[in-house]
Amino acid sequence: MSGTSQELYRIRRLNARECIRCGKPAEPDIQSCKACRDKLNQLSRARRDGRVEQGLCERCGVAPLEDGRQCLPCREKYATWRRHFLKRTKARKAMYSKHMRSHLKKKGRS
Ligand SMILES: [Zn+2]
Numbered sequence: 001m002s003g004t005s006q007e008l009y010r011i012r013r014l015n016a017r018e019c020i021r022c023g024k025p026a027e028p029d030i031q032s033c034k035a036c037r038d039k040l041n042q043l044s045r046a047r048r049d050g051r052v053e054q055g056l057c058e059r060c061g062v063a064p065l066e067d068g069r070q071c072l073p074c075r076e077k078y079a080t081w082r083r084h085f086l087k088r089t090k091a092r093k094a095m096y097s098k099h100m101r102s103h104l105k106k107k108g109r110s
């Protein structure tokens with residue numbers, strides 16, 4: 001009895017590639033098929049448009065619009081988050097390359 005775990009793995013993989021909404025084959029990298037994703041996108045866009053039409057922030061839907069389609073707190077929050085995210089990504093990249101360099105050095109000495 002060999003290959004059982006491999007078979008299981010393949011089934012699991014197949015399952016993961018099914019749309020979580022309708023069970024049709026999912027697009028790579030997302031957990032739903034194209035039709036479901038488009039529908040979801042449309043829905044969320046309609047919701048955002050509705051908020052903006054009412055003069056409310058498209059992000060939180062509670063605060064009045066300040067500038068463009070978002071309220072000021074949301075704009076600031078997003079800017080902070082983005083800055084934070086970029087900084088973290090950079091730091092992680094730097095750490096990784098440092099780690100790899102030290103790893104290579106150690107390996108090369110033997
Ligand atoms: Zn689907």
Ligand SMILES: [Zn+2]
Nearest residue numbers: 057060071074
């Ligand atoms: Zn907001």
